[in-house]
Amino acid sequence: MNKENLSVLLIEDSPSDADLFQEMLREASVVRFEVVVVERLSDGLKYLSNTQFDLILLDLSLPDSHGLETLNRIQAAAAHTPIIVLTGLDDETLALKAVSLGAQDYLIKGNVASTLLAHAIRYSIERKRLTNTLHQHEQEFKTLVENVPDVISRIDQDLRRIYVNPAFEAVIGIPSSEIIGKTYQDVGIKTAATTLWEDTIRTVFKSGQPQIIEYTSPTAKGWRYFQTRLVPEFSEEGVIST
CATH class of the missing domain: 3.40.50.2300 (Response regulator)
Known part of the structure; x- marks a missing residue:
C-alpha cells in the first residue's frame, strides 16, 4: 500500500x-x-x-x-x-x-x-x-450580500439590528454606525409600517417560520414600497438566534 x-x-x-x-x-x-x-x-x-x-x-x-x-x-x-x-x-x-x-x-x-x-x-x-x-x-x-441592491439586515430578539448591508444605508438613508445595536424606534422611526414589521418579526421568532410582508416606508428619497422576507436563523442547538 x-x-x-x-x-x-x-x-x-x-x-x-x-x-x-x-x-x-x-x-x-x-x-x-x-x-x-x-x-x-x-x-x-x-x-x-x-x-x-x-x-x-x-x-x-x-x-x-x-x-x-x-x-x-x-x-x-x-x-x-x-x-x-x-x-x-x-x-x-x-x-x-x-x-x-x-x-x-x-x-x-x-x-x-x-x-x-x-x-x-x-x-x-x-x-x-x-x-x-x-x-x-x-x-x-x-x-455577495454587500454588493446586491436588495436591503439586507440581521435582527436580534430585541428587534435591534446587528448587521446591515451597504444597500440598507443607501436606500433607507441611515448609516450603519447609527442603527447597529438599535431598533427603528431608537432612531426615531415610528410608523404603521414599523409596527407591522416588529409584530411580524416577533411572530417569526415565536413560530420559527418565514414570513413575507408588504408595506410602504420612508427612505432617503421619500416613501417607497417594500416587499420583505423575514427568515429565522438557527443556532447549532436549533434555537432561533436572529
Whole structure:
C-alpha cells in the first residue's frame, strides 16, 4: 500500500526533542512524513517565505522568540497552514491559550507516542482544511450580500439590528454606525409600517417560520414600497438566534 506523503516544518531548538519527534514520525505506518527541522523562528520564517508545508510543529520557546508572539508571527507567515504547538508540562496553560488563538492542537513533550503524533497531525490538517473552506464560503457570502441592491439586515430578539448591508444605508438613508445595536424606534422611526414589521418579526421568532410582508416606508428619497422576507436563523442547538 502506498503511503500518503505529508510535509512538516518542525521548529524546535532542542536537538534531542527534534530527534525524538523525527523518529516518531518515521515510525508512522500509513503516512510518509517529509520533515524539515530548524532551531530558530527566523529560519522557519525563511522556509515559509518560499515553501508550502502541510503542517507546522512549533515550540513556543525559541532562542529568538518566546510565547504567543512566536505563534503570531508564524500565523502571519502561514495563515492557511495548520499548527500544532509543542510544550512542556509547565507550559500547558500557554498551549491552551495558543489553541484559542488559532493553533489546531498542542502536544506535551514526553507524553507523545508515535501513533498519537501521526493522528494529531492528520486530524489537525483536516480541521484546518475545513476551517479554511468555511472561511472562504463566508467571504464569498459576504461579497455577495454587500454588493446586491436588495436591503439586507440581521435582527436580534430585541428587534435591534446587528448587521446591515451597504444597500440598507443607501436606500433607507441611515448609516450603519447609527442603527447597529438599535431598533427603528431608537432612531426615531415610528410608523404603521414599523409596527407591522416588529409584530411580524416577533411572530417569526415565536413560530420559527418565514414570513413575507408588504408595506410602504420612508427612505432617503421619500416613501417607497417594500416587499420583505423575514427568515429565522438557527443556532447549532436549533434555537432561533436572529
